[in-house]
Amino acid sequence: MSPLPPAPARDPAWSLSRAAIGLWLAQGVLGTVLYGLAVVAFLVFVPADAGWLVTVLRWAGPVFVVVYGVLFIGVAPRLRYRVYRWEVTADAVYTLTGWLDRTWTLVPISRIQTVDVTRGVTQQLFGLASVAVLTASSQGTVRIPHLEADVARRVAEDLAARAEMVRDEAT
Secondary structure, three states: OOOOOOOOOOOOOEEOOOHHHHHHHHHHHHHHHHHHHHHHHHHHHOOOOOOHHHHHHHHHHHHHHHHHHHHHHHHHHHHHHHHOEEEEOOOEEEEEEOOOOOEEEEEEHHHEEEEEEEOOHHHHHOOEEEEEEEEOOOOOEEEEEEEEHHHHHHHHHHHHHHHHHHHHHHO
């Protein structure tokens, strides 16, 4: 059994596709609109004189929608793009995720069992796909989301071929 390769002293080299920012912006706009509609429905259908809690909610609802919109349209998409990194080396797949809690994941090529490419409906609209690297470990699947569809396909094919070569060498 070969030892695990050492963790690199640097962040993984690659960012997600820039189109991921557009996808996250669209999701932020959609969420803001849905929350906004819920607040408008509350303001229209709940009488203003129904008590102090309703008065607080009539004030807090619009504030929530504005704060949500600022965060999920103005801040989160660019921050997500800056913090998510990935890389495939000769020995392993590396991912670095998280805003506050940073998670460094290393999957040795020899541990890869399956590589999947998925394209959700919104990903298809933006020309994106996600690569899922499945292992037998308790940690389960490592995902590299929102790559350009052709990049995701090439990464998956490369990883599957490398994993197969390692399995063939081990037998």
